[in-house]
Amino acid sequence: MEERYQAKAIEEKWQRIWEAEQAFKVSEDAAKAKYYVLEMFPYPSGRIHMGHVRNYSIGDVVARYKRMRGFNTLHPMGWDAFGLPAENAAIERGVHPEAWTQENILYMKTQLKRMGLSYDWERELATCEPEYYRWNQWIFIQFFKKGLAYKKSSFVNWCPSCETVLANEQVIDGRCWRCDSVVTQKELEQWFFRITDYAEELLQDLDKLAGWPDKVLTMQRNWIGKSIGAEIDFPLVGRDGGLRIFTTRPDTIFGATFVSLAVEHPLALDLSAGTPQEAAVRTFIDRFKNVSQANRGAEEGEKEGVFTGAYCRNPFTEKNIPIYLANFVLMEYGTGAVMAVPAHDQRDFEFAKKYQLPIPIVIQTHDHKLTADNLTEAYVDDGVMVDSGIFSGLASAAGKEKIAAYAEEKNWGKKAIRYRLRDWGVSRQRYWGTPIPIIYCDRCGTVPVPEDQLPVKLPDDVPFTGKGGSPLSESKFFSQVACPTCGGPARRETDTMDTFVDSSWYFLRFTSAHVATAPFDIEKARYWMAVDQYIGGVEHAVLHLLYSRFFTKALRDLDLAKVDEPFANLLTQGMVSKETYRCSEHSWLFPSELVGSEKEGWRCPQCGRPVQKGRVEKMSKRKKNIVDPEDLINLYGADTARLFTLFAAPPEKDLEWSDQGVEGAYRFLSRLWRFVFQHRPLWTNVSANGDASGLSAELRELRRTIHRTIKKVGDDIDGRFHFNTAIAAIMELFNALSAAAQSDGQSNAAAAVIQEGTETIVVLLAPFVPHVANELWEELGHEERLDQVPWPSYSEEALEEEKLLIVVQVNGKVRGKITVPADVTQEYIETNALADPKVLSFLDGKNV
RNA sequence: GCCCGGAUGGUGGAAUUGGUAGACACACGGGACUUAAAAUCCCGAGGACCCGGAAGGGUCCGUGCCGGUUCGAGUCCGGCUCCGGGCACCA
Secondary structure, X not given: OOOOOOHHHHHHHHHXXXXXXXXXXOOOOOOOOEEEEEEOOOOOOOOOOHHHHHHHHHHHHHHHHHHHOOOEEEOOOOEOOOOHHHHHHHHHHOOOHHHHHHHHHHHHHHHHHXXXXXXXXXXXXXXXXXXXXXXXXXXXXXXXXXXXXXXXXXXXXXXXXXXXXXXHHXXXXXXXXXXXXXXXXXXXXXXXXXXXXXXXXXXXXXXXXXXXXXXXXXXXXXHHOEEEEEEEEEEEOOOOOEEEEEEOOHHHHHHOOEEEEOOOOOOHHHHHOOOOOHHHHHHHHHHHOOEOHHHOOOOOOOOOEEEEXXXXXXXXXXXXXXXXXXXXXXXXXXXXXXEEOOOOOHHHHHHHHHOOOOOOOOEEOOOOOOXXXXXXXXXXXXXXXXXXXXXXXXXXXXXXXXXXXXXXHOOOEEEEEEEOOXXXXXXXXXXXXXXXXXXXEOOOEEEEOOHHHOOOOOOOOOOOOOOOOOHHHHOOOOOEEEOOOOOOEEEEOOOEEOHHHHOOOHHHHHHHOOOOOOOOOHHHHHHHOOEOEEEEEHHHOOHHHHHHHHHHHHHHHOOOOXXXXXXXXXXXXXXXXXXXXXXXXXXXXXXXXXXXXXXOEEXXXXXXXXXXXXXXXXXXXXXXXXXXXXXXXXXXXXXXXXXXXXXXXXXXXXXXXXXXXXXHHHHHHHHHHHHHHHHHHHHOOOOOXXXXXXXXXXXXXXXXXXXXXXXXXXXXXXXXXXHHHHHHHHHHHHHHHHHHHHHOOOOHHHHHHHHHHHHHHHHHHOOOOHHHHHHHHHHOOOOOOHHHOOOOOOXXXXXXXXXXXXXXXXXXEEEEEEEEEOOOOHHHHHHHHHHOHHHHHHOOOOOO
């Protein structure tokens, strides 16, 4: 190798070596401590982007570091390969989703390999392969048998223009994400997973996840949304039965002056039958029933309702109160019926004002300042119960308990707990997903596909039209099937599964990626699970991470998984952003398109208008602020790309892209490279034997710096993930070595310490910039691959300070600095500190 | 509206437990090398002010704003402002 740093040749060389030697292949080894580090696997969109580079660079540092620390380290990679873009490509360009996906996987795999990521590629998997998705189907059937998968009719988001169901996350402000049509509601038969069975455990076990960011824990807690309250029956007046309501504020029940129902409530129409209100109610229901919840208020939060003509009795006040339908009541939460307490609930307050319903105060502030007249908004805080019969005078907190207990005693209702979490609808009317392995027979009903007939493969005779309905039903042979139970004519389910199913257990599959007889090998999973460190974007804080936790628990209850939680530690990395440029006339512009200069101001290439440097935003094609990792690798090499993304910001923070910063990273590697080749000739006769005796004070200090750096870099990587400060410390050490080499590069003693320092830098850099570190290690005359070198340990003896700098503060302000030998007494320091003239000048009186 | 984060030089960011604020890097300025440029190397730098011929030395201010605790606060407490994110009629 020559004296110029040539990233391309070095990187190709080491990637070849790692491949040939299967350097990162692992298997179970009971003798070694295991470590499982996993980055969220990518969707094969075509090319990797900077978010991937950042995510996988972070994971690779952890993997390589843990390996050097002696852990048996599992670091796999695969493809979340089902999903909509492949189907859209098929519709728009006539490529089969399978071909499109495989091509993308192939290309992205070469890109990842060029990053030098230390994956065990033998465990590679793609969720669109029948060998993978057959186990989605198998798990579905196990869930079905346990009642965890079930079918029910439910309202779904429906785009009338695309004629398809939309997932909640595809509805933006009540409109379709693709065509911008107003989303409606449609009732469809859908398959669900009973995730709500695990609501309480999913909530409780968040406390076990000490290694997760608080932010994510909070988001999951809110998503599960546990509410404690009571269900109480309000008997109907003039007919049998009652309305069961759910409330978290039973203490306000004496203030309930009406009841509100969702338009979907089963009794909604029935109650008005035969009353003068019937027509109005029918109109109201028709107006709202197909409108998605997000679109039900004409304006933000506008309350609307209609009287049903019917009454029910508040069991506590024994008064008859009217029943209304209201546009803001949700059928899916609670019971679809709400006791309305206008004085103490803002929605009910607005509703009562609008329809002139009474607003009695039943919770008073402690200074009794609420009156019917001065109430301008609902009083929703705690207080003292008033006008509440025998409960008057109780604090509202105590009242909640007492009222609920009283209702239970009288058999009017019971204490109840509700969650916002809904069961997980997994049916998708799509082609490119896992076929749901169910057969419908007129005689036998809903029958799962027998396990020995799995996988139910995707048919390849489906036209891709983009029209509504399930594409699988267009296949000539797919749907028609003999009933597995009776042999009679039957039809297959033609919906496919939500792709989140695929990603809910792939981390288990990685422990035995190619086992053909089970979703994963139980013993291997027992060895590797849980994932010790999971790394990915915060956008998955709820859905993917919650579904994976649910799957892990459900598979545990099927005696497959042996852990309660899949991911012991979670790191959510920030996004990669860059400045944008925008012309008022011609929208977003690439920086390279701009004309003019930084000093004179940039102008638009089309209209010549001045262009302002815009906000720093997440990299996106639309905003033209992307950097293609491939260009970066071609220009500087993978090591530079890795070094910059790791150095520019701590992993959990957003990273602002800087082209100059990349240059800086490259310069550092070049400088190190040159340094090694320049000084190596001096090291042929010396060896770093760690013997410090006879070294000058300067060299002893240099050795101290070396060992301090070893300690700091280890501490920074381990658990803290402060890669930016770890790299900064390495740079500091390098600066110190450079300075030493310049002032005293000739003596044998100095050469030995500088050699020790240089080797230390190369080893410490191995997790961050593996190619150049490996190459330099070899150039330094080492036979064994740097990947196999253990992480260096620091010497306590070398760390020991001989002299200490003592900062003397007077009233918190630095007034003097004294240097003392490390082994002196307290009095010695005090005496010297008080002898310092500067300190003295600030000490008019006594010292503390 | 509710719940989480965050705010430190020209910029990205350091400061791990309340103890020298601004490590490291980028950008910038100056110098060396060069016919020249690039590359490389060296030096400088928070702000205001003071002493000195100079090298240098010193004082005060300074971590979004106001207040508090403490010998001492970027760090802890109370009250705001702004920015980012999540949830959003959940009874």
